[in-house]
Amino acid sequence: MMNQWAFVIAAYAVTLAGTALVSLMSWRGMRSAERRADQLSDRG
C-alpha cells in the first residue's frame, strides 16, 4: 500500500531533519564558542 508508506516516510523525514538540525546547530555553536575561548588563551 503506497499510501501507508507516504505517512511512514513523512514521519521519518520530520524526525531525521529535526535531529540533524539540532545536532548541527549545537556542534557549530560549540565549535565557534570554543574557538573564541582558545584564541583568548593563546594571546595569554
Place this chain on the structure above:
Amino acid sequence: MPYWRWSVGPATDAILMHRFANPARFLKIARPLTGWLFWPGLLLLLSGAAVGLFVTPADYLQGQTVRILYIHVPAAWLGMGGWSGIAIAALMQLVWRHPLAAIAGRAIAAPGALFTAICLMTGSIWGRPTWGTWWEWDGRMTSMLVLFFLYLGYIALANASARQGQQGGVSNVTAIFGLVGAVNIPIINRSVVWWNSLHQGPSITLRGSSIDGSLLWPLGFTLLGFSLLFGAIVLMRMRAILAQNKVEARMQRLARG
C-alpha cells in the same frame, strides 16, 4: 549505624560533589565523551531506523504505518527524559548550588523541546491513517502538548536569566519552574491508564511487552541511539556555554584592568 558513617565526611562529600563542578575537570571528560556518544548513537539510530523501515514485518492491523513506532517512541522518551533531566539539574542547583547543574538545565531545554515536538508530529502523522484523525484532545496528546509548552516557557525564562548574568546557567526561578513542571511527567505516563483515551495503553510494562519480538527489536537500537545522541547534544551545548563564560570572564577582566 552511627550518623557519621552515613557519609564519607563533609569534606570528602564536598570534594566528590565539586570534582565535577569544576569546569576544567568536567571538560576533560566531556570533550572525548561528546564524540564517543555522538558517533555510536548516530550509527545505532540509523541502523535501527533502516531495520525498522526495511526488515521488520508489517503489523497485522496497521500494516506499514507501524514503522513510525521506531522513531515516535524514542522521541517521546527523550521529551519526557529531557524534562526529568531538567528537574534533576534543578534539584542539584537549588540544594547543592552545583554550578554545572544550572548550565546542564539550559543545555537540555532546546533538544528536549525538539524531541517533544517530533513526538507530537510523528504521532499526528501516525494518527491519521490508523485512528482517522490528525489530532484529538485526549489525555495523552493534551498532556504531551502541555510538556511542549512547558519547554517553551522554560526556554524563555532561561534566556531571560542568562542575560542577567547567571554565568550561562539558568536562574533559581527557572530551576523552580523546571521542578514544578515535573508534575506533568507522571501525568503523561498515566494518562492512558487513568482516563479513557484514544491513545492505546502502554505496550511495554514491567510484566513484559505486548509488541511481538519480531517487531520489537529495532526499537532497542533507536531508543539507545537517540539517547546517546541526545547526551552528545547536551554535552555540546554545555561546552558552548562554558566556552562563552570563559570569553565573557576574560572580557570583563580586560575592561576592568
Place this chain on the structure above:
Amino acid sequence: MKAKHQRLILALAALVALVGAGLLAASALKDEAAYFYAPNDVKTKGVEPGKPIRLGGMVVRNSLKRAADGVTIHFDVTDGKATVPARFSGIAPDLFKEGGGVVAEGAFDAKGMFIATNLLAKHDERYMPRELEGMTYNETTHEMKAEK
C-alpha cells in the same frame, strides 16, 4: 543542621507536595478529562438525548450491518458490561472493523440509538506480524497461543 540539608529537605518536601497535588487534581478530573463514554458509563450515569458526546468501545462481532443506501452502517458498541446500538453514515477509517475498538462522535436519539457523525478507530497496545494474527493473546503473561 547545615543550610545545604535544610535546602534539600525543603526542596524535597515542596516536590512531594507539588507532585501529590498535581496527581490528586489529575485523578479528580478523571471523569471530566475522560475522552469518551463507555457504554457502561452511559447506562449507569445516563446521557441525555441530543447531548454531543464521544462513545468508545469495541464493535460487537457480527453486529455490523450495511443499510440499503450503501453509506449507512449499523453496529453495536460494547465494553463488556453494556452494549449500545449505533448508526453512522459516511466513510469509516480503514481500521474500523468488527471486534476492533471504536470512538464515535455524535449523540443519542430519543430511542437510545447512538447517531455518530464521525468515527475514529482505536487500536490496542498489541503489535504483531500478520502470521500471528488469529492467535489468542494472554493479557497477563503477554503470551501468544495458537487457537485450537
